[in-house]
Amino acid sequence: MINKDSLTHHISQQFNAELEEVRSHLLAMGGLVEKQVNDAVTSLIEADSGLAQQVREMDEQINKMETNIDEECLRILARRQPAASDLRLIISISKSVIDLERIGDEASKIAKRAIELCEEGEAPRGYVEVRHIGDQVRRMVQESLDAFARFDADLALSVAQYDKTIDREYKTALRELVTYMMEDPRSITRVLSIIWVLRSLERIGDHARNISELVIYLVRGTDVRHMGLKRMAEEVEGTASNPDNKGQ
């Protein structure tokens, strides 16, 4: 026998299952993208053009995951008409997926450079910096996804804050490479390739920060994207004084 209560319960269980499913698809896509970043950097450092090729080929699968998650979000919006935190979840997922896809693009670009550099044979300067910054942004991606998985605004905040460190290290590495180009102009093309790789890594850090900001929005209900780190920290720690900044 079905009464109204059990029906409502049944529908909401199914709805929750759908929300849980799309969230798990986002996290699966994130796991793959994180692996792509790691493999792209490794392929460059270890001059492994086979691995780089794998990264390139995997890009299509990531694009497909983006399309599928978007379709799931659209279906949930159309059929379930989510409200409040459920709606924020769908919005956060449909925006995060854009960042994940672009991280995948950047990993693919790094792999492309790795293949070119393999062909040229000579290991240029800047590999230490690529390894170092690469490790850090890969961890940023991982932690932004962990924050998403656990609805952890504090972890998300720390990822957003860490982006400053990446920007600083990127600039330092860039200055060193420019100096090196001046000293040895024949190296310009190869060093420029490494500069593009560092640029991609810095962009990956930005995307991880974007995802973290979406996690804070999801958990706290406040759009923290353009408010600067200090106010963002106040929002997360619940010490923000201006109630006008609260979203819905």
Add this chain to the structure above:
Amino acid sequence: MINKDSLTHHISQQFNAELEEVRSHLLAMGGLVEKQVNDAVTSLIEADSGLAQQVREMDEQINKMETNIDEECLRILARRQPAASDLRLIISISKSVIDLERIGDEASKIAKRAIELCEEGEAPRGYVEVRHIGDQVRRMVQESLDAFARFDADLALSVAQYDKTIDREYKTALRELVTYMMEDPRSITRVLSIIWVLRSLERIGDHARNISELVIYLVRGTDVRHMGLKRMAEEVEGTASNPDNKGQ
């Protein structure tokens, strides 16, 4: 006297007005962003650091527009529970706004380089290319917005196709600048600044392409993002053969 029909009519009129309003806000933001691109390039070419400063200051207003449009979209999703083409409109707007904000960011970065280059005083190579590619990507932004305003999938397709031309011209300009750096290593820092500007312009072209793909999705109901230009053209022209590719 209010009867049910006139009430439904009334609600749907109000709903349409809300949709129209958020769309007009997107187009207004687009108009401002397009001006930012134009002003940033002009400030660089004409060494006008005052104009560059204005571009930098305007970035905050663009960020605010993004936040506001997002809030409008969220409100419409929560209260109106749009379906079919109305839902696609809201999704397209909420994704386009991300691209517009990033175009604004790139314009702001170009303006920052313009200020630095003004201080250094000397006009480096590459200005002809910056002017030329700058004009073209500004027009791409403009046309992608026109396509959005007029629900014009054909115009959107032509913008997406044009992105290939930009990529080619960007690569040619890059090769010339690298040659120039090799011939005159003292120019490396300045030429690198111009390379970053060209990179920003190329990214702006990518974002205009993204917006155009969203217009095609909005008008034709098909997600054309990762399908390549040939199939995209078939979708727009209605000659696509595989019905499985149709979205909802």
